[in-house]
Amino acid sequence: MFTNDQRQKERIGKYGTPRVEYLQELVAQFQSASSEETKERIVANLGNFAYDPYNYTVLRQLNVLELFLDCLTEPNERLVEFALGGICNASADMYPTNAACIIQSDGIPLVVQSLSTPVKNTVNYALGTLYYLCNAATESEILKPEIVEAIK
DSSP states (O other), X not given: OOOOHHHHHHHXXXXXXXXXXXXXHHHHHHHHOOOHHHHHHHHHHHXXXXXXXXXXXXXXXXXXXXXXXXXXXXXXHHHHHHHHHHHHHHHTOSSTHHHHHHHHTTHHHHHHHGGGOSOHHHHHHHHHHHHHHOSTTTHHHHTOHHHHHHHO
């Protein structure tokens, strides 16, 4: 469910952790994590926050989209899956701010390379992301014949 300021105040109460602080803590935990399992859990958690427009500004401020893109270069398929899920969630932004951030960070080639993975969810997230990122400015890059063929 999408949230707003009033709902957040109700959810955290007097002693809860505000959303911004919680997301900052997740990013810090990811950066200091040495366990692959811990990184997977944190990226999956961040990806779940990426579906709600309420969180978009904070995720951009904390460079979470870039963190997701960095994860796409890792050999850990679960980390790639969860990161691409977060990218797909965030790229559905009705205002193309997140999409612009992904595009400016050279995210399209990283998403495209994920089309060849054997992990079905990762391929689905890649397809969804490319759909959301495709516009007049990116069409020639996303709809290259070799990419269209890979999608088929």
